[in-house]
Amino acid sequence: QQQVKQSPQSLIVQKGGIPIINCAYENTAFDYFPWYQQFPGKGPALLIAIRPDVSEKKEGRFTISFNKSAKQFSLHIMDSQPGDSATYFCAASMLFGNEKLTFGTGTRLTIIP
Amino acid sequence: DSGVTQTPKHLITATGQRVTLRCSPRSGDLSVYWYQQSLDQGLQFLIQYYNGEERAKGNILERFSAQQFPDLHSELNLSSLELGDSALYFCASSVSSGRYTGELFFGEGSRLTVL
Numbered sequence: 001q002q003q004v005k006q007s008p009q010s011l012i013v014q015k016g017g018i019p020i021i022n023c024a025y026e027n028t029a030f031d032y033f034p035w036y037q038q039f040p041g042k043g044p045a046l047l048i049a050i051r052p053d054v055s056e057k058k059e060g061r062f063t064i065s066f067n068k069s070a071k072q073f074s075l076h077i078m079d080s081q082p083g084d085s086a087t088y089f090c091a092a093s094m095l096f097g098n099e100k101l102t103f104g105t106g107t108r109l110t111i112i113p
Numbered sequence: 114d115s116g117v118t119q120t121p122k123h124l125i126t127a128t129g130q131r132v133t134l135r136c137s138p139r140s141g142d143l144s145v146y147w148y149q150q151s152l153d154q155g156l157q158f159l160i161q162y163y164n165g166e167e168r169a170k171g172n173i174l175e176r177f178s179a180q181q182f183p184d185l186h187s188e189l190n191l192s193s194l195e196l197g198d199s200a201l202y203f204c205a206s207s208v209s210s211g212r213y214t215g216e217l218f219f220g221e222g223s224r225l226t227v228l
Contacts, residue, residue: 006155032215043115043203043219044156089156095215100146100169105155 003027004092006104013080013111021075021107023090028071030092034101035064035075038087047088048075051095080111116140119204119220127228131192134223138185138206144168145187146217147179150201162187194227201225 005024013019025033034049050057050064050073057064061078077084087108091101116139126132138145147159158171162181173179176194181187191198201224205217 034215036219041221043117043205043221045115045219046216049215093215100158100161100171101156101217102158103148103156 003102004090004104006090006107008107009105010108011110013109015080015082015111015113017080017111019077019080019084019109019111021088021090021109022072023074023104024070024072025092025102026071027092027102029094030102032093032095033064033066033073034091034093035062036089036091036103038089038106044089077109082111082113085109085111115218115220117204117206117218117220119202119223121223122221123224123226125226125228126194128194128196130194130227131190132194132225134189134191134202134204134225136187136189136204136206136220138187138204139218142206142208142218143185144207145181145185146205146207147173147187147189148203148205148219150203150222151199156203159189191225194225196227199225199227 003026035047036044037047038044048059048062063076066073087106089106090104093101118137120135143164146161148156159173160179161169179189201222203222205219
């Protein structure tokens with residue numbers, strides 16, 4: 001049973017555009033929602049994360065928007081650059097108790113010059 | 114560099130064989146997680162160990178087993194290999210219980226190809 005659904009599967013955006021990746025979760029016990037970035041040949045690395053007590057979090061050009069009632073969250077990349085081309089995974093977990101991350105299926109993002 | 118070391122990076126073997134993947138967590142991290150990454154299913158959680166004890170189990174097949182040793186390194190054993198076991202296997206570590214921030218640190222993975 002997939003508990004975190006991610007879309008789209010792939011995304012091509014022109015440099016400077018704002019790619020948006022969406023995720024939806026089912027388990028209301030989740031209280032930690034990170035995004036991981038993975039470059040080819042590398043392991044995923046934490047990009048940004050949010051707790052459900054806030055609706056938005058920004059770190060540099062990356063923003064998470066969180067909608068608790070809809071059980072959805074999304075990643076926005078402002079002023080996207082070719083170097084942002086990577087696979088992005090959303091995830092969810094419970095910070096206290098079951099610490100394992102449940103990942104979405106990933107979005108392959110390509111930023112074209 | 115995440116500080117998590119996985120060996121081997123690449124492994125090619127035949128169906129029916131057994132392989133062992135090894136992971137050394139970041140210094141100080143007590144928890145080790147194993148994930149399987151395939152093209153269609155993203156990152157699937159297999160199993161978690163904390164300080165030598167199994168802590169959580171995911172979609173791990175009975176043909177697969179893992180353990181965490183006193184020095185905190187972990188091994189994932191895959192036996193009776195099938196073509197469908199071909200995937201990238203990631204190990205991740207974190208500081209757990211009381212000091213867990215939510216962040217997992219991933220190694221670069223072990224790519225297993227079963228022919």
